Amino acid sequence: MPSGRVRWYDANKGYGFITDAEGRDVFLPSAALPDTLTTLRKGAKVEFSVVDGRKGPQAMNVTVQGPAQSVVKARRPNPDDMAAIVEDLIKLLDAAGNGLRRHHYPSPVDSKKLAHVLRAVADDFDVQD
Structure with a gap:
């Protein structure tokens, strides 16, 4: 399962991007987040599956690695x-x-x-x- 770090994520827009281990950008839709998360902090380490989207690689089944982040601080x-x-x-x-x-x-x-x-x-x- 690929891993990477959140480059940015905007909960209001409902998407963001992950930079994977090879340095390429992967689109991160809100639908890929677990039900318990509504936002992600920049730099958070994540594991994810990759599918080919209309405009390139897209993350699916994202799991956050490490301690749970503070949603309040992220916003x-x-x-x-x-x-x-x-x-x-x-x-x-x-x-x-x-x-x-x-x-x-x-x-x-x-x-x-x-x-x-x-x-x-x-x-x-x-x-x-």
Whole structure:
């Protein structure tokens, strides 16, 4: 069974690529992952079967070698992107705070957006090791 390392994988797109032991790229569709995995971390060592796809070699029956990876860590934004998100969140909270000082809650639409952003940012910060 061939082995290789994940070159990249995007769970939102549903595919990625593995670099096999010979250095060639192998397409990695989400359907090739075990049911227990939804994403893979760059550099994760994997074993897989290879079939000929329409555009070249395609991985099937992927198994991850080594310790289980943290899905939360794999999906974390890079720190530079997170810094920009936090700065935008501060602006949103400041605007909401100014309205509250005038005894007005944000509109229901704005409240829902703010709550959604707060939960998403909290999830990105809350990583269990």
